[in-house]
Amino acid sequence: MSDFRPRRSVLYLPASNERALEKAKSIPCDGLILDLEDAVAPDAKATAREAACSAVASHGYGRREVTIRVNGADTEWHAADLAAVCAAGPDGIVAPKVSSAAEVLALVDAMDRHGAPDHTQLWAMVETPRAMLHAEEIAAASDRLAVLVMGTNDLAKELYAEHVPGRAPLLTGLSLALLGARATGKAILDGVYNDVRDTEGFLAECRQGREMGFDGKTLVHPGQVDGANEAFAPDKQAVDDARGIVQAWEDGSGSGVVTFNGRMVEALHVETARRTLAIHEAIVAL
Template identity: 50%
Template sequence: MNLRPRRSVLYMPGANARALDKARGLPVDGVILDLEDAVSPSSKGLARQQIVAALTQGGYGHREVIVRVNALSTPWGYEDIHAVAKLGADAILFPKVDTPEQVIAAVTALEAAGAPADLPVWIMAETPRGILNIDAIAGASKRLSTIVMGTSDLAKDLRARHTPDRTAFITSLGLCVLAARAHGLDILDGVYLNIDDEPGLIAACEQGCDMGFDGKTLIHPKQIAAANVVFTPDAEALEQAQAVLAAWATAQAADSGVCVVNGRLIEHLHVVEAQRLVALADAIAAHGV
């Protein structure tokens, strides 16, 4: 099993050349080089040039590099795609996706721009219509690999308040996790806006982990450590997973379909999750962060 850790994925504004460079040394699993919300209309051209330069230079090491382009409905979307499609990004992230047809249009635009056949598409789930259509969106293209929650835009459209328990977003978050798992996709939780509230960030990360998210999108480097800790399998979970795998191997050798570990009945479904946890821990260890 070959997993790519996505515990921490940090937005970096394309108009900030210093930030694009700094990302090369951060202990983060992925960086989103942003041409959309983090960039003012007057800076779109500069941001595009700087992201092209950053991708051309490379040097991001194990970090996954994703470019968030502007929506195709904007004056900048197609030009963004033509600029970055062939420069070696690990994925292209499309914002404000409402329908499966928009996913197909995004894939068509990428292919017309000469993108490699294996370049994944990521999409933002951040509008009421997009949430209601998320199952169809998640199954729209084989290129689609990851859903990213955009809870800030969603809050605006819902006229909802950000609260510690995220009551306003629970339905949307749950629907998107269901769609991701139904279609074999990864899914990242939305950002936590208060960069000075570490306890609140940790609580939000733990809630996201409990709900089934693979990691969290971040807006500041000081948030990386908390996300990495929460979304890394802890020693107890790994010990349990390894015990499950060992007991299962013994059961299989005895031609048995069940076994007991620490008083708990273990079936094949528990083995699959144990294998995933061990593979994730191995991938994280290989990155050294």
């Protein structure tokens, strides 16, 4: 876990909005998705592409993970997006509507052909019923694929589902995607919360995502960053308990079973505790 990278809060920004790109340098999010797709009008695509690549080249975002979302493979802008973004070399390229392992392989092949540097990872958005049913295959298709990103708005549309508190219509899909990510050792980000005025609903959905096992949440407004950062970070009690569990285990000299605060501790609990501490330490390092 020493190379763990926090992704508690990953904020979408329209790459066509110069002011937003500048403001993002001071927003305490863990990552950015500079968007060339949904947030950009057709007549602004080329300008947005140039702005996103320039933003990456500026190295002005500190330790934030900076990615660029390209337009889909079925659009007229996709090829030009990939060529330019690979040359810019962001931390990641976010590809929308990835629904099969073959699509992952095609994207990775294109990244190789366009000379994307080794540090540029692929983030695959999974946002269709087909993607949910093939999440493990998608996640396992390439070592270059590092992150699955839930596209819950599109998934709800494809399912003819409604956005309701608790997200019952989406839980099967969310769980399938999580299983695919965890089975293959990939990170996974929860989808966006649309109503930026509904703080209570947003925080409830953050808690749900954390409890399910997501690494963090994609966001549509800077005002959501602090809530996501807190929700997806271990609290003080969790960190203290993790330290106590590890210490008890080490004091037991590998006896197999020890106790901490009256609870039985086994190797699996120690592994979880060490993960909690690694997450905490990585966040502190930010």
